[in-house]
Amino acid sequence: MHAERYNPRESEPKWQQLWEQRQTFQSRNDDSRPKYYVLEMFPYPSGRIHMGHVRNYAMGDVVARYRRAKGFNVLHPMGWDAFGMPAENAARLNKSHPGTWTYANIATMRGQLKSMGLSLDWSREIATCDPSYYKHQQAMFLDFLKAGLVDRKKSKVNWDPVDQTVLANEQVIDGRGWRSGALVEQRELTQWFLKITDFSQDLLESLDTLDRWPEKVRLMQKNWIGRSEGLLVRFRIDPATAPAGESELEIYTTRPDTLFGARFMAVAPDHPLAAKAAESNPELAAFIAECRRMGTSVATLETAEKKGFDTGVRVAHPFDPDWKLPVYVANFVLMEYGCGAIFGCPAHDQRDLDFVNAYGLGNVPVVCPPGQDAANFTVTDVAYDGDGLMINSRFLDGMTIADAKEEVSKRLETVDMGGRPQAKRQVNFRLRDWGISRQRYWGCPIPVIHCESCDVVPAPKDSLPIELPQDVQLDVTGNPLDHHPTWKHVPCPSCGMPARRETDTMDTFVDSSWYFARFTDPWNTGAPTDKAVADHWLPVDQYIGGIEHAILHLLYSRFFTRAMQATGHLGLSEPFKGLFTQGMVVHETYRAADGAWVQPSEIKIETVGGTRRASLLEGDAEVTIGAVEKMSKSKRNTVDPDDIIGTFGADTARWFMLSDSPPERDVIWSEEGVQGASRYVQQLWRLIGEIAAFAAPVGATAPAEMSEKATAIRRLTHGHLLRVQESIERLRFNTAIAEIRKLSNGLSDAIGAIESAGIGADLAFAFREGGDVLVNLFAPMMPHLAEDCWQALGHDTPIAEAAWPVADVALATNDTVTLPIQINGKKRAEITVDRNADNATVEAAVLALEAVQKALDGKAPKKIIVVPQRIVNVVV
RNA sequence: GCGGACGUGGCGAAACUGGUAGACGCAAGAGACUUAAAAUCUCUCGGGAUUCCCGUGCGGGUUCGAUCCCCGCCGUCCGCACCA
Numbered sequence: 034m035h036a037e038r039y040n041p042r043e044s045e046p047k048w049q050q051l052w053e054q055r056q057t058f059q060s061r062n063d064d065s066r067p068k069y070y071v072l073e074m075f076p077y078p079s080g081r082i083h084m085g086h087v088r089n090y091a092m093g094d095v096v097a098r099y100r101r102a103k104g105f106n107v108l109h110p111m112g113w114d115a116f117g118m119p120a121e122n123a124a125r126l127n128k129s130h131p132g133t134w135t136y137a138n139i140a141t142m143r144g145q146l147k148s149m150g151l152s153l154d155w156s157r158e159i160a161t162c163d164p165s166y167y168k169h170q171q172a173m174f175l176d177f178l179k180a181g182l183v184d185r186k187k188s189k190v191n192w193d194p195v196d197q198t199v200l201a202n203e204q205v206i207d208g209r210g211w212r213s214g215a216l217v218e219q220r221e222l223t224q225w226f227l228k229i230t231d232f233s234q235d236l237l238e239s240l241d242t243l244d245r246w247p248e249k250v251r252l253m254q255k256n257w258i259g260r261s262e263g264l265l266v267r268f269r270i271d272p273a274t275a276p277a278g279e280s281e282l283e284i285y286t287t288r289p290d291t292l293f294g295a296r297f298m299a300v301a302p303d304h305p306l307a308a309k310a311a312e313s314n315p316e317l318a319a320f321i322a323e324c325r326r327m328g329t330s331v332a333t334l335e336t337a338e339k340k341g342f343d344t345g346v347r348v349a350h351p352f353d354p355d356w357k358l359p360v361y362v363a364n365f366v367l368m369e370y371g372c373g374a375i376f377g378c379p380a381h382d383q384r385d386l387d388f389v390n391a392y393g394l395g396n397v398p399v400v401c402p403p404g405q406d407a408a409n410f411t412v413t414d415v416a417y418d419g420d421g422l423m424i425n426s427r428f429l430d431g432m433t434i435a436d437a438k439e440e441v442s443k444r445l446e447t448v449d450m451g452g453r454p455q456a457k458r459q460v461n462f463r464l465r466d467w468g469i470s471r472q473r474y475w476g477c478p479i480p481v482i483h484c485e486s487c488d489v490v491p492a493p494k495d496s497l498p499i500e501l502p503q504d505v506q507l508d509v510t511g512n513p514l515d516h517h518p519t520w521k522h523v524p525c526p527s528c529g530m531p532a533r534r535e536t537d538t539m540d541t542f543v544d545s546s547w548y549f550a551r552f553t554d555p556w557n558t559g560a561p562t563d564k565a566v567a568d569h570w571l572p573v574d575q576y577i578g579g580i581e582h583a584i585l586h587l588l589y590s591r592f593f594t595r596a597m598q599a600t601g602h603l604g605l606s607e608p609f610k611g612l613f614t615q616g617m618v619v620h621e622t623y624r625a626a627d628g629a630w631v632q633p634s635e636i637k638i639e640t641v642g643g644t645r646r647a648s649l650l651e652g653d654a655e656v657t658i659g660a661v662e663k664m665s666k667s668k669r670n671t672v673d674p675d676d677i678i679g680t681f682g683a684d685t686a687r688w689f690m691l692s693d694s695p696p697e698r699d700v701i702w703s704e705e706g707v708q709g710a711s712r713y714v715q716q717l718w719r720l721i722g723e724i725a726a727f728a729a730p731v732g733a734t735a736p737a738e739m740s741e742k743a744t745a746i747r748r749l750t751h752g753h754l755l756r757v758q759e760s761i762e763r764l765r766f767n768t769a770i771a772e773i774r775k776l777s778n779g780l781s782d783a784i785g786a787i788e789s790a791g792i793g794a795d796l797a798f799a800f801r802e803g804g805d806v807l808v809n810l811f812a813p814m815m816p817h818l819a820e821d822c823w824q825a826l827g828h829d830t831p832i833a834e835a836a837w838p839v840a841d842v843a844l845a846t847n848d849t850v851t852l853p854i855q856i857n858g859k860k861r862a863e864i865t866v867d868r869n870a871d872n873a874t875v876e877a878a879v880l881a882l883e884a885v886q887k888a889l890d891g892k893a894p895k896k897i898i899v900v901p902q903r904i905v906n907v908v909v
Numbered sequence: 910g911c912g913g914a915c916g917u918g919g920c921g922a923a924a925c926u927g928g929u930a931g932a933c934g935c936a937a938g939a940g941a942c943u944u945a946a947a948a949u950c951u952c953u954c955g956g957g958a959u960u961c962c963c964g965u966g967c968g969g970g971u972u973c974g975a976u977c978c979c980c981g982c983c984g985u986c987c988g989c990a991c992c993a
Contacts, residue, residue, distance in 0.1 A: 365991045771933035853929040904928045
């Protein structure tokens with residue numbers, strides 16, 4: 034019996050239960066089939082899933098189901114990025130515990146994900162806030178510590194005054210905290226660091242091996258790591274001007290070629306030389322203090338004018354002891370990069386030029402642009418940073434920039450200055466070590482103990498996990514763990530004297546830097562991973578998530594994988610072989626007359642005379658339709674996945690998510706679009722019902738005699754099968770869906786054409802095959818509907834366990850091809866010829882065409898280009 | 910400022926390695942069925958004209974042939990931002 038209408042509300046839970054019963058999506062570590070690891074970035078348990086999750090997980094599920102059907106042993110797990118500030122905030126608000134809120138959210142969201150019908154292996158579920166997870170993270174921290182990959186140092190940190198916590202450089206966006214949006218301040222604190230910079234060169238170089246990553250992401254990481262090749266040069270300080278104990282100033286430059294264009298030196302306000310010089314110069318001290326104040330916010334730094342203050346110190350030019358250069362303290366020099374000191378060559382560096390123009394120090398060009406006359410090339414407002422030949426540079430004159438760099442480096446490297454060479458080649462990186470200390474409660478405790486006599490002592494491994502205390506006071510400023518009356522007090526593991534625990538917790542990006550490895554063996558109580566198992570599954574074959582993680586999460590994970598390799602937990606260095614970054618889900622915005630944002634669910638839209646008008650469901654008041662923007666709570670343009678699944682079913686939601694837009698671009702969620710998807714669900718259901726009525730039995734073999742009609746149907750089936758397959762493999766879900774619709778349209782037309790004529794064994798077979806293939810093709814996108822259709826077609830095992838159909842390439846290709854005929858590049862006719870017809874045959878056929886004859890008007894063609902199986906162009 | 914991506918009908922888009930521009934869908938319009946509506950089905954749907962011409966942001970170039978390659982503009986979006 035084939036029901037008139039398909040009812041997803043009845044069907045979807047039924048199939049979800051069956052899959053669960055049969056453990057269809059559980060993957061075993063000892064399966065001998067080739068492995069395929071599909072992973073979507075795991076969610077933060079914020080309360081409810083949103084449409085972005087639906088899109089992300091719908092895509093991953095297509096890949097997982099497709100690969101499973103293709104015979105792979107697929108790992109497709111799910112977990113929770115469960116530590117973090119929102120839980121603490123919620124707990125403070127509700128006077129409860131962050132864990133209560135977190136686990137309640139997880140329960141809700143797990144239910145929501147299950148209602149999507151995702152082919153996930155729930156037996157591997159993990160939550161990063163669970164001691165069974167962070168126990169291993171603590172163990173690895175100790176391993177890293179032992180391996181020299183952890184550092185504890187005093188450093189200037191980005192301090193978020195609202196969240197009262199330290200932020201990594203990566204978490205400061207436009208001078209503001211990435212979560213709170215507050216202006217970030219600089220503070221000096223003792224912090225734990227993971228030494229990501231140990232891997233700077235490798236992290237950079239290996240980007241070239243990640244050929245299945247988006248170019249954009251690789252470029253962003255490359256810029257972030259920021260490698261530059263340069264020279265460290267030591268300048269001798271003029272003893273007459275040297276502050277006590279100072280004799281030299283070391284700078285870093287990438288342009289040693291321009292050394293003869295030097296006009297001044299500049300050091301950062303917190304450079305030791307600046308401090309020394311300020312000791313006897315109150316005005317300088319005041320200037321430095323002012324820079325510090327300005328420096329509290331990166332945002333003001335960006336727009337600040339170039340300011341400097343002459344220290345009175347003079348240094349000698351490395352190639353001319355009599356050439357003295359003034360040393361300034363300048364607000365644009367960063368202590369963190371290079372040496373915190375530079376030499377200024379204004380003619381060829383815009384920043385230096387702005388500085389000299391403000392202080393009247395002048396400039397001398399030393400690189401002459403090609404085609405310019407060296408005698409009258411001058412620089413005024415715009416520095417020249419292009420190519421050219423050296424001028425005004427004594428022994429460098431006439432050299433290329435590259436040669437001049439080499440010459441300067443070579444000469445200064447051999448000059449002895451106090452027993453060391455005066456210069457040294459140096460590669461510098463922008464990348465900084467990863468500060469992981471956070472003064473928060475809801476994070477993974479850093480497993481060390483501070484002892485008065487033994488200093489920092491690692492917590493013994495058998496004391497792990499160091500669990501968070503349940504009784505915690507969150508409404509205190511500062512660090513709640515530090516305020517806890519007893520938690521931090523422990524005896525020193527080394528000397529047994531009273532000591533205290535580290536009360537900082539780890540940045541939550543640590544939690545997400547290795548979860549993909551934990552999924553391979555989440556039951557392991559003794560170690561973070563089973564190395565052999567992890568090496569079997571990893572790297573992740575296809576990782577899918579948002580572009581917002583292009584730098585932070587992905588770079589940290591790449592570092593962590595290397596650190597885990599170094600400490601014996603993994604045998605590889607790159608965790609993600611294929612990366613795909615999906616676009617956002619966007620929606621129209623709506624505003625009431627009073628300017629308040631209105632939710633899509635509160636309005637109705639009518640089209641009157643071609644224009645769309647929106648009004649409130651209640652009260653009918655007119656609503657203004659605004660721009661299409663990212664779904665957000667503040668603009669209230671969100672659509673709740675639960676509502677959509679409840680009304681239309683998960684399949685409809687998944688189908689629409691994948692159908693219209695290319696996956697890397699934003700998708701516009703619209704009511705019309707969902708309804709279109711829902712209509713198609715019904716259309717497919719009807720079509721399969723019709724096909725089932727006269728399809729040959731399951732497993733029927735092809736009859737020897739095939740009519741042309743039957744062959745045409747088979748050709749259609751196999752052609753689209755090939756193209757859908759290719760689209761899915763390229764993650765082009767929108768074109769895959771277009772091809773599926775073409776197949777269903779084609780089968781539908783074919784039914785219309787034969788209905789009255791009756792049906793033979795050949796057609797029955799063709800429809801059996803066509804119907805089966807069609808269902809197979811849309812099963813990764815609409816798995817529940819596919820199960821019902823599969824059953825309707827007479828199959829008795831779930832399609833989720835069925836193999837992908839094998840395309841007959843020979844059948845998919847036609848014996849004949851239709852070639853467009855161009856005359857002077859414009860299409861004028863077409864001919865149908867044998868697929869393998871030789872060029873001479875094609876040419877003869879083309880020349881015989883009426884349109885060609887007419888265009889030639891009795892003359893011979895100048896040229897005929899025949900592109901076999903593609904096109905013919907006749908030039909007259 | 911530096912780096913990158915993108916620009917195609919009313920809308921989302923497709924177009925393989927330079928080979929028929931607009932597949933597939935959304936919206937719209939006309940019609941069929943219906944007492945009516947929904948649903949469903951059929952047709953039309955880049956612009957202009959009479960067989961043809963124009964058309965992929967704009968202006969050039971390369972080519973038998975350009976949405977695709979090259980040069981120069983314009984616009985939109987994204988990332989980084991005093992990195993020496």
